[in-house]
Amino acid sequence: MYGRGRSIGAVMKETGHPQERINTGVAHSARVYDYILGGKNHYEADVAAGDAMVQVWPALPVHMRANRAFMHRVSRHLARERGIRQFLDIGTGLPTPPNLHEVVQEVEPRARVVYVDNDPIVLNYAQALLDSTPQGMTAYVQADMRDPDAILESARFREVLSLDEPIALTIIGILHFIHPGDDDHGLVERLLAPLPPGSYLAATIGTADFAPEEVGRVAERYAAEGMPMVLRTHAEAASFFDGLELEEPGVVQVHKWRPDPDDEKIRDVDIAMYGAVARKPF
Template identity: 55%
Template sequence: MSDGVGDLRTDVAHGARIYDYILGGKDNYAVDRAAAEASQQVWPALPVHMRANREFMHRAARFLTTECGIDQFLDIGTGIPTRPNLHEVVQEVKPEARVVYTDNDPIVLAHARALMAQNGRGRTAYVDADLRDPDTILNSPEFRETLDPSRPIGLMLIAVVHFIEDDDEALDVVRRIVDVLPSGSYVAATIATDEYAPELLAEVRRAYREHGETLKFRSRTTAQRFFDGLDVVDPGLVQMHKWRPDDLESLNVPEADIAMYAAIARKP
């Protein structure tokens, strides 16, 4: 699993590897497991929350392909793959669909290369880059050669903007990406919030920080700013388990167990 300990940053936790551990994966290190366990001790709902995030991604991908006709996607903050992956979801609907994955963890890169080697439908590519550096993503040959910038693109920002602590910086980098997308493109995002369990989530944030990872919670008002100038589709910005759930049972999850808002919006 290692090409070099320095590159893999095994001394600090990484959000993708914490997520992997919580979802039952094996691509994580002791520091990631420690951060996850410390977080679960203070907020036992963490696995429920993370599964809800994954389920929103699946619903968003199906919505964009089936109802909006999107057949090309830019997924920033991909994370370590957990099946079904984004390209598997969208290519079930549109076999020709194309996906560019982006992340900054070498473990994710290794998995992405394996996925691309196994993928016989549509087309996938991977950009080793950070959301904080949108120019690297947008100017990469992988982006330019895989996606057609003259046609609508689905931008997926699933559980990633909370790794940028400064609000202005986070809003700016997202805006810089949205600005280059053609009219008719969509943005699907989940944005961390502590508004439903502030005391418990303050402890989760502390646990993340103690193990070397950033976690920034945002208010509903700030979360809405990521969609400024876009047409937000129904039901608007809601807790992610409430966004067009597949079944009513999902709505029985206590609000305090979900720490992300979600929305999908269209660029006019």
């Protein structure tokens, strides 16, 4: 389950991944996210889409930064306060330091992380996600959240993560692209099902509760780019954590989940994402 001391980088070189053709003429959510946050791994279609979205909602960069800051705080909390040493990160996106493994391995160098994404460009840059500490381990799985079996039955998952110990399942900034027609709750439940009691779910869920007109226009722009979104109410967001034990302060806007004193000061109206952390009961 844990491998035999080989680095995952070496494993990737031995087995490889099938390279998929990247359609540079069509915007992709991971690359739009990268562009708006000031990254360099995007194309003209992503720039055009990102500019159009920021034009209709200028707070979008603030919102995206807050979402990423939530991921940093949550992963650090789970590693430091809850002793979690294994992480399964769905919808990883393009590498942007500090990545999740860098955050948790700063707390615990032995931490192990499996990253999952379905965008071919993320695969091209996945080596940046594999810069693990010598004591820990990271791996990358090219798969879609809509196919949990492809994730849970992958060689990377089985080699890096042990089902004998708790695992943190992190689904950050992706559920608004998973529709009820995709069996959204069922997908989360299937990913959680094999994880042992004491595991955690950390997720963010898009909402239009605080700026319905502006966020609605952003959703229209995403839909126009072939990326339809579903924006959920607080009750709908909270339902993803049914049957789990919520950590305080529960399901809140991401900037309100245990903020650090030096975090960016943010208006509620500028955030369109709920976030929460919950434990799978014993």
